[in-house]
Amino acid sequence: MEALMRNTFLFLAKNRAANKAAQAYGMRLGASRFVAGDNIENAIQKVRDFNRRGIVATLDHLGEFVFSEEEARMAADECVAALDAIGAAGVQSHLSLKMTQLGLDISQDLCLDNMHRILDTAKKHGNFVRIDMEDYAHNEISIDIFKRLRAEYGETVGLVIQAYLYKSAQDIEDLNVFHPNLRLVKGAYKEPESVAFPKKEDVDANYIRIIERHLTLGNYAAVASHDEKIIEHVKRFTAEHQIPRQQFEFQMLYGIRSDLQDQLAAEGYTVRVYIPYGTDWYGYFMRRLAERPANVGFVLKSMLKG
Ligand code: FDA
Secondary structure (H helix, E strand, O other): OHHHHHHHHHHHHOOHHHHHHHHHOOOOOOHHHOOOOOOHHHHHHHHHHHHHOOOEEEEEEOOOOOOOHHHHHHHHHHHHHHHHHHHHHOOOEEEEEOHHHHOOOOOHHHHHHHHHHHHHHHHHHOOOEEEOOOOHHHHHHHHHHHHHHHHHHHHHEEEEEEOOEOOHHHHHHHHHHHOOOEEEEOOOOOOOOOOEOOOHHHHHHHHHHHHHHHHHOOOOEEEEOOOHHHHHHHHHHHHHOOOOHHHEEEEEEOOOOHHHHHHHHHOOOOEEEEEEEOOOOHHHHHHHHHHOHHHHHHHHHHHHHO
């Protein structure tokens, strides 16, 4: 039953018509539990609240299904505006983005052009931009573009690697020449057995493997998970191997396990919360429901409340 619900939500996440219909309902359907608000002002206020609790942030202007050059350039404008707003407010926050939002499915040149504009702005502010990893169809191209941008912009840019893919352990080795700052995650998309571990225990084992390897190579790791077993393992492993706390951080999603975020921050670990905002929340929200079908309960309650 759980697998069926997961597949249904992941199917819906990719459905463009449902995306448009959902947007018409604004932030209803319970999405506000996972999305900080419609605009950058709402998002900056949330960052300020987290910073007061000793937690840093990464902002994400939501957007998927971008098929026109104009939309892609507007999405890049939003990213530039977010970096400027973070700089002006003096809050502690990075930026995360998806390259399909910047025109990756239209042309690589368009996407690169937009990335240059965003990274120039980040560099000007001394900030950092993380490229989220999307579905498998965009994996290799994302890695190629990252390598190119990393050579141009150095530590201003980072990438995400997903433990559910068989190829990721090798990607960790190949990317090591750059000593990159990587966010390591389990993976949130629906992928076939031909490319991704179908069983959760295999994903978890590979996750531990790539975290340990990336850290042992001396590289910076953002361990992005709400899984307490994984988090405890990382705490133990880094202590046993004298890996300094400046070499890693824990990341979690806005609206999930804020108790654990506060606890880790109180223990002195760097904790970063991923804060999505904007009106195009549908795909992001469906993936959060797929991760934990129990979240549907929250949705039904908020729908009944109107
Ligand atoms: P797991 O799914 O095993 O969950 C462990 C526990 O966490 C659950 O038992 C539950 O208590 C809690 N939990 C997890 N998900 C929840 C939810 N939706 N609602 C409520 N509780 C939940 N993926 C990707 O493919 N590309 C990317 O770029 C990113 N980026 C990213 C950034 C950040 C900061 C995070 C935290 C995650 C991502 N992800 C991602 C998503 C990631 O791949 C993965 O789908 C989720 O983090 C869920 O996996 P966990 O590691 O939390 O473990």
